[in-house]
Amino acid sequence: MRDLPRLHEISLVLIRHGLGDLVRRLGVASLLERAGEILHWGQVTHSAQLEPQQRLRLALEELGPTFIKLGQMLSLREDLLPPSWTTELARLRSNAAPVPFEHILQVIERSLGTPHAQAFVDLEREPTGSASIAQVHRARLHDGRAVVLKVRRPGIEAKVEADLRLLSHLAQFVEKEVPEVRRYQPVHIVEEFRRSTMRELDLATEAHNIERFERNFRGEPHVLIPHVFPQWTSEVMNVQEHIDGISAEDPAAVERAGLDLKLLAERGVDNVLKMILEDGFFQADPHPGNVIYLPGNRIAMIDFGMTGRLSLGRRNQIMNLLAGITRRDSEPMVDVLLDWAGAEAVDEEGLAADVDELVADYGDLPVKDMRIGELIGRITAMLRTHGIVLPSDLTLMFKALITLEGSGRKYDPEFVLADRLKPYVERALAARYAPAELGRRGGAGIGQFLDLMRAMPRDLARLLKDARRGRLRMDVDLKRLDIFVGKLDRTINRITIGIMTASVVIGSSIVMTVTSGPQVFGIPIFTVLGSFGYLLAFVNSVWVVLSIWRTRSH
Structure with missing residues (x-):
């Protein structure tokens, strides 16, 4: 497993902050130990004395940008977590120590494909902002316009992708093995988080976002959206107009x-x-x-x-x-x-x-x-x-x-x-009930209906062809099927006993009409058998009635 070293690092951070229980419950400890990795369970810091939500926040901060963003995302999910947890996670910040300018300059020039001086002058060494994914530097174009360069931190993509892979595996494991968590769809939540994070990593996506906002606010005199320079934009850098205010x-x-x-x-x-x-x-x-x-x-x-x-x-x-x-x-x-x-x-x-x-x-x-x-x-x-x-x-x-x-x-x-x-x-x-909107929705509905009518003969032909070839299959997934089957089983039992009881009554009535044959204590044998049949039918009837009464009372 290529991400095993990172998983080991994450586990040690959680243990240090008193979250070793979480490492065990998620099955990570046994996986690492089977792989020969050593976990130092005794290396617990003073943070282990804090509340669980505080310990989690500190651990996420230490684990870096992916986990900080995960915590920030979870801080919005009051539908999943109690307020005490979301409030604590909301304290997470994405600020990070600046990357040395020399490393940033390498990213800029690789993105441009030329020395930076051909595009920019007065490129400032000190960043105006430094976050977990990118940092910002001011510069000027050769025509004198002020711009800002948003540059992705070198090496951040590989680390984030490794963390996202681990989170995906973990979510799949939890959804499979922990029934009480399954309804909260951890796999879906992590997948949404993965897509959002990968969009943030691609700085060209942000440039496209800005262009879309620029179009949406065109004609609004009191709103200014910074202009983007697409000729210098890539997934590791975008260049925007600097706004001074x-x-x-x-x-x-x-x-x-x-x-x-x-x-x-x-x-x-x-x-x-x-x-x-x-x-x-x-x-x-x-x-x-x-x-x-x-x-x-x-x-x-x-x-x-x-x-x-x-x-x-x-x-x-x-x-x-x-x-x-x-x-x-x-x-x-x-x-x-x-x-x-x-x-x-x-x-x-x-x-x-x-x-x-x-x-x-x-x-x-x-x-x-x-x-x-x-x-x-x-x-x-x-x-x-x-x-x-x-x-x-x-x-x-x-x-x-x-x-x-x-x-x-x-x-x-x-x-x-x-x-x-x-x-x-x-x-x-x-607007929902404006004539134009009603007309649009009506037209769309007619279009959908016509599409359905056009497709129906073809789909019906395919269905009949599959049926003739014996390939017609229907998948039915019923929730709580065991309860349904139990009820159906009891109902069938009652019907069966009811039919048998009716048969016994009819048979006994026919038998009792026969007066000839051997006698028992002076009573015709067929009369005795018929009476026994009536008694059995009575007992069965009482059982069915009591069974129905008990079900209704429950």
């Missing part, structure tokens, strides 16, 4: 510049809501560090490595949830949550009761008193209670909304996200 992390500087804090908060929120609810493509981490304020109360957004996508169907589900609360109608909300549950068995009555309680708490609440972060917390807690896993594309959206609400209130204490959200919901719901 005031960071949203510094409200005092914003105020000194004479900018309108309240207007900036409203515009910033509207930008993100447009991305989420109208475009279905959004910056997943809209914290103040990724926002720059410019003269004229304009807003620039930077860092598009992490993005979220929402299909039209998913956006409609969100609208149904929000509309259900504002209209005090819990039924569409329950339908959405059951759709998220998929094939998993859910206590529908219990879920409906919890949704009714949520609607009662928030339905009559004035918009100015509604806190979206609290509402999201209630929804995710309800999902966790009922064992429903939040769709992965919604975790980033929920994170963006919570970050947005906090940022808005930082600039305007009276800011209410629900107030800004309401017009978007109303417009979206009205």
Whole structure:
């Protein structure tokens, strides 16, 4: 196993932080020991005295970028983890010590295929930012324009890919061997995490994201998206326009510049809501560090490595949830949550009761008193209670909304996200029933129906051909099949005994009509046999009735 040394390293880090139990329970210890690797169980640091969630955070920080990002992703999953764990994992940071400039320069020149001086002048040695995947350096083009170079850390890809392989193997093992975890779909969660991380590693993907945001905000005079220079962009580097302004992390500087804090908060929120609810493509981490304020109360957004996508169907589900609360109608909300549950068995009555309680708490609440972060917390807690896993594309959206609400209130204490959200919901719901939209959906439905009609003769011919060749097969996967089979078995037994009882009654009646033949104590033998048959039929009838009564009472 090529990743065995890394698995050994991970295990030692977990043991040092008092998480050796986890190494044993996951079966990693026995695997390493069979491979001849030695685990030092006694090398436990002082962190072993801390709470389990604190120990896990420290271990993830030591394990590097992949595990830090995994922890950050899990910090968003309040549908899977209790708040004490998500709060602790949210403290994870992706900051990292800078890579020496000489190593970064090698990456830049390999990407360009030429000496850097042919493209850039005044390339700064000191990075303006250094994170776990990339670091940023300023430079100028030969025409004088200021740019920033985002460069991937050398060697990071191989290490991340090895960690992702190990996580995939681990998720498969856990899903197979730990039944109580299976419903949370660890394989699916790790696969989503793998795709997201690989997208972040490819800096050309971020450049494409920026170009898409640029198109989406074209014509918006108060929004600036940095221009990307595709001629110098590759998977290890992208080059963007440098934007000079005031960071949203510094409200005092914003105020000194004479900018309108309240207007900036409203515009910033509207930008993100447009991305989420109208475009279905959004910056997943809209914290103040990724926002720059410019003269004229304009807003620039930077860092598009992490993005979220929402299909039209998913956006409609969100609208149904929000509309259900504002209209005090819990039924569409329950339908959405059951759709998220998929094939998993859910206590529908219990879920409906919890949704009714949520609607009662928030339905009559004035918009100015509604806190979206609290509402999201209630929804995710309800999902966790009922064992429903939040769709992965919604975790980033929920994170963006919570970050947005906090940022808005930082600039305007009276800011209410629900107030800004309401017009978007109303417009979206009205648009569903606009004549143009109804016509579009009707046309799409007719098109699908015609496609189905065209395909039906061919599909039916194939079905009949398979049936003639004896190759027709039907796979049926029934949940709790053993219970179903048990009930069916008992039902068949009752029917069988009922038929036998009826046969005995009929047979006994026929036998008792015969008066000739031998006698027992002066009674014809056939009368005795018939009476015995009636008695047996009576006992069988009583057994069937009692069996049915017991089943109904249970």
